[in-house]
Amino acid sequence: xxxxxxxxxxxxxxxxxxxxxxxxxxxxxxxxxxxxxxxxxxxxxxxxxxxxxxxxxxxxxxxxxxxxxxxxxxxxxxxxxxxxxxxxxxxxxxxxxxxxxxxxxxxxxxxxxxxxxxxxxxxxxxxxxxxxxxxxxxxxxxxxxxxxxxxxxxxxxxxxxxxxxxxxxxxxxxxxxxxxxxxxxxxxxxxxxxxxxxxxxxxxxxxxxxxxxxxxxxxxxxxxxxxxxxxxxxxxxxxxxxxxxxxxxxxxxxxxxxxxxxxxxxxxxxxxxxxxxxxxxxxxxxxxxxxxxxxxxxxxxxxxxxxxxxxxxxxxxxxxxxxxxxxxxxxxxxxxxxxxxxxxxxxxxxxxxxxxxxxxxxxxxxxxxxxxxxxxxxxxxxxxxxxxxxxxxxxx
Numbered sequence: 004x005x006x007x008x009x010x011x012x013x014x015x016x017x018x019x020x021x022x023x024x025x026x027x028x029x030x031x032x033x034x035x036x037x038x039x040x041x042x043x044x045x046x047x048x049x050x051x052x053x054x055x056x057x058x059x060x061x062x063x064x065x066x067x068x069x070x071x072x073x074x075x076x077x078x079x080x081x082x083x084x085x086x087x088x089x090x091x092x093x094x095x096x097x098x099x100x101x102x103x104x105x106x107x108x109x110x111x112x113x114x115x116x117x118x119x120x121x122x123x124x125x126x127x128x129x130x131x132x133x134x135x136x137x138x139x140x141x142x143x144x145x146x147x148x149x150x151x152x153x154x155x156x157x158x159x160x161x162x163x164x165x166x167x168x169x170x171x172x173x174x175x176x177x178x179x180x181x182x183x184x185x186x187x188x189x190x191x192x193x194x195x196x197x198x199x200x201x202x203x204x205x206x207x208x209x210x211x212x213x214x215x216x217x218x219x220x221x222x223x224x225x226x227x228x229x230x231x232x233x234x235x236x237x238x239x240x241x242x243x244x245x246x247x248x249x250x251x252x253x254x255x256x257x258x259x260x261x262x263x264x265x266x267x268x269x270x271x272x273x274x275x276x277x278x279x280x281x282x283x284x285x286x287x288x289x290x291x292x293x294x295x296x297x298x299x300x301x302x303x304x305x306x307x308x309x310x311x312x313x314x315x316x317x318x319x320x321x322x323x324x325x326x327x328x329x330x331x332x333x334x335x336x337x338x339x340x341x342x343x344x345x346x347x348x349x350x351x352x353x354x355x356x357x358x359x360x361x362x363x364x365x366x367x368x369x370x371x372x373x374x375x376x377x378x379x380x381x382x383x384x385x386x387x388x389x390x391x392x393x394x395x396x397x398x399x
Contacts, residue, residue, distance in 0.1 A: 097177065105174060
């Protein structure tokens with residue numbers, strides 16, 4: 004935003020060349036003179052002293068400068084617009100960072116809760132197995148395997164808690180402060196996502212803020228070329244001035260000078276400085292065009308990657324949900340078989356653990372799919388719209 008404001012002031016600076024320039028000067032003090040006037044009016048030594056009071060005011064108005072000023076104003080105005088769009092692009096990138104870390108916090112918080120709940124179920128199974136081992140109804144290896152399942156769950160919990168702390172740190176860094184506001188899963192309107200990736204790329208190349216900013220910078224550099232070429236033409240200015248000087252007659256007397264003039268100044272560097280500046284502006288324009296093409300290519304690549312990740316995560320979610328259903332059927336089957344003494348309590352624990360891992364995987368896949376959708380919106384330039392965030396600074 005501060006950088007955008009710099010561009011706004013540069014526009015004001017360029018526009019000021021359209022308005023008159025006023026110069027005021029004044030001086031006072033003692034002077035000594037020995038000239039034809041003093042020698043003609045004195046007979047003793049041919050020189051004299053006097054108090055000197057003088058002042059003047061000059062008003063100059065640009066009439067013609069080879070269209071340099073209009074082109075510099077257009078360049079500054081275009082860069083101001085590019086800076087406005089740049090603010091939107093920065094906010095879009097920042098919004099994605101906030102959304103990603105926000106979803107990571109929710110995902111890991113939910114995972115911690117699921118693991119803690121499952122740990123209670125495993126503890127109950129281990130207690131029952133311990134009783135069976137003590138009574139001789141089960142082998143010691145069953146208790147060891149149940150303990151191993153508990154260790155695996157504890158390791159998973161440690162990993163998830165570490166990921167949660169990292170996500171909280173990322174969120175605090177993205178937001179700029181630590182936020183204790185209760186979080187809830189956001190609702191995303193999938194209608195905002197363009198279904199066809201080719202259509203999404205086409206729209207993004209036209210409206211994405213990063214692309215618009217790069218395009219506007221290329222336009223501004225084109226104005227710079229014309230502005231530099233304008234220095235090859237003469238400058239014509241109108242000038243109105245008044246000057247008054249008060250001295251003793253022996254030094255020069257009172258002087259009043261009032262003028263209304265049209266001046267022409269035509270400066271041309273014999274060392275080639277003006278031509279070099281024109282060449283510089285041409286190369287900067289070529290650089291801006293090349294950067295615009297680079298951004299277009301990177302934007303297309305990012306959109307294709309985002310869509311590929313969204314499609315892949317959607318498929319993973321579908322597979323994960325199917326695993327949840329299959330593992331749930333397995334648990335129900337094992338419960339019946341356990342009652343019929345066809346499977347052991349360890350088999351039932353393992354089935355319960357498989358079902359839990361499937362549910363945990365489905366939850367993770369669900370959040371990753373949601374994050375991938377937000378990523379698509381960000382890379383196509385519609386994330387703030389999806390979040391109902393007004394892109395401040397766009398039209399200031």
